[in-house]
Amino acid sequence: MHDRITNIDAVRGSALFGILVVNAMVFSSPWYGTGLMPPGGRGPLDDALAFVISTVFELKFYLLFSFLFGYSVTLQMQSAERAEAAFLPRMLRRQAGLFLIGACHAVLLFHGDILATYAVLGLLLLMTRRWSDATRLWLAAAIILATAAFWLLLALLQASEPMRQDSVALQQHAEAVAAAFRGLMPSIVGQRLEELQSFLPMLLLLQAPCALAMFLLGFVAGHRRFFEARETYGAYLGRASRWGLLVGLPGGLAYTAAAQLAPGSPLETAALALSIVTSPFLTMALMAAMLTIFDSGRTGPWREYLASAGRMALSNYLLQSLACAFIFYGYGLGLIGRLSIAQTLGTAILIFGAQLLASHWWLRRFRYGPAEWLLRAMTIGQWPQWRADRHAGG
Numbered sequence: 001m002h003d004r005i006t007n008i009d010a011v012r013g014s015a016l017f018g019i020l021v022v023n024a025m026v027f028s029s030p031w032y033g034t035g036l037m038p039p040g041g042r043g044p045l046d047d048a049l050a051f052v053i054s055t056v057f058e059l060k061f062y063l064l065f066s067f068l069f070g071y072s073v074t075l076q077m078q079s080a081e082r083a084e085a086a087f088l089p090r091m092l093r094r095q096a097g098l099f100l101i102g103a104c105h106a107v108l109l110f111h112g113d114i115l116a117t118y119a120v121l122g123l124l125l126l127m128t129r130r131w132s133d134a135t136r137l138w139l140a141a142a143i144i145l146a147t148a149a150f151w152l153l154l155a156l157l158q159a160s161e162p163m164r165q166d167s168v169a170l171q172q173h174a175e176a177v178a179a180a181f182r183g184l185m186p187s188i189v190g191q192r193l194e195e196l197q198s199f200l201p202m203l204l205l206l207q208a209p210c211a212l213a214m215f216l217l218g219f220v221a222g223h224r225r226f227f228e229a230r231e232t233y234g235a236y237l238g239r240a241s242r243w244g245l246l247v248g249l250p251g252g253l254a255y256t257a258a259a260q261l262a263p264g265s266p267l268e269t270a271a272l273a274l275s276i277v278t279s280p281f282l283t284m285a286l287m288a289a290m291l292t293i294f295d296s297g298r299t300g301p302w303r304e305y306l307a308s309a310g311r312m313a314l315s316n317y318l319l320q321s322l323a324c325a326f327i328f329y330g331y332g333l334g335l336i337g338r339l340s341i342a343q344t345l346g347t348a349i350l351i352f353g354a355q356l357l358a359s360h361w362w363l364r365r366f367r368y369g370p371a372e373w374l375l376r377a378m379t380i381g382q383w384p385q386w387r388a389d390r391h392a393g394g
Contacts, residue, residue, distance in 0.1 A: 018061025035263020244285020251278025
């Protein structure tokens with residue numbers, strides 16, 4: 001049982017790295033995701049890395065993190081049952097606390113925050129807690145298909161009208177964004193509020209529905225205690241890997257090719273619709289690969305370090321944004337728009353490596369990460385014990 005929990009924590013830690021890679025790209029360049037090249041262009045290495053990140057990282061690790069969030073709700077239910085406490089009031093307090101933390105994160109550090117969205121979507125998930133697993137699975141599939149259908153319809157509407165993309169205006173806007181983020185705090189916060197407004201449609205029409213679908217799938221897995229025994233989930237690992245290679249990977253490659261070759265076009269939008277349908281398959285394949293590796297017993301201390309990072313996922317997620325904001329924004333080093341994709345990826349690896357070491361050190365001394373401790377206090381309505389048991393008397 002402990003081994004299985006460690007595996008899931010290690011998967012969550014791995015998902016944190018995937019999220020960091022994508023978020024670091026957003027922090028580092030105002031041209032990222034626009035289809036525009038930075039003023040100095042890109043070399044072959046950056047082109048190759050951009051292709052890999054788009055195919056394997058974008059959307060996939062966000063979906064994996066969402067799946068694990070849905071799974072964790074069932075653990076919260078079990079915790080409330082052990083404490084003989086009413087589950088719903090605890091979860092409502094937890095979601096309110098998560099929303100407050102997410103709102104502060106979005107305004108002060110990163111407009112692409114997922115915590116506030118998770119807080120709201122978590123309330124929708126709670127509404128399904130008395131539904132059957134079959135109903136949840138059907139609803140998850142319906143959400144994915146409806147979201148993909150919307151983007152496909154948008155692609156058809158784009159195709160029916162002439163292209164009106166002004167690359168010069170987009171380039172000027174990207175340069176203005178970089179200048180704002182290199183400024184002082186008022187300039188940075190003002191630009192972030194502007195980015196929040198422009199990000200909202202993408203959040204409501206893409207990220208939120210896809211996250212909710214994965215919440216539902218994760219909740220079903222937790223409700224069925226799917227990951228508590230290798231005998232239960234082991235038979236599905238090979239199947240998930242095959243579906244990922246046969247369906248998920250081609251969909252990811254198709255989207256990446258369209259985004260690289262025809263950015264902003266109806267083809268890219270149609271490929272995004274395809275990716276919405278296929279990304280969950282690649283996400284599950286990535287998770288299956290992780291579980292297979294962790295179950296092999298050949299990871300040495302890496303699994304434990306990843307699990308430590310995963311147990312402090314909230315703290316590490318916030319710290320990632322804090323580190324990136326310091327590196328790329330004006331109240332720190334102000335390197336936005338000045339690092340290549342390879343350099344940004346190297347920076348992300350260094351940040352995550354430091355988090356692995358720090359998380360392992362921290363959890364040998366404390367029961368929770370700092371943000372987890374605060375959120376738990378909001379959830380249970382009292383200050384929880386912070387230090388690990390062996391240090392409780394010191």
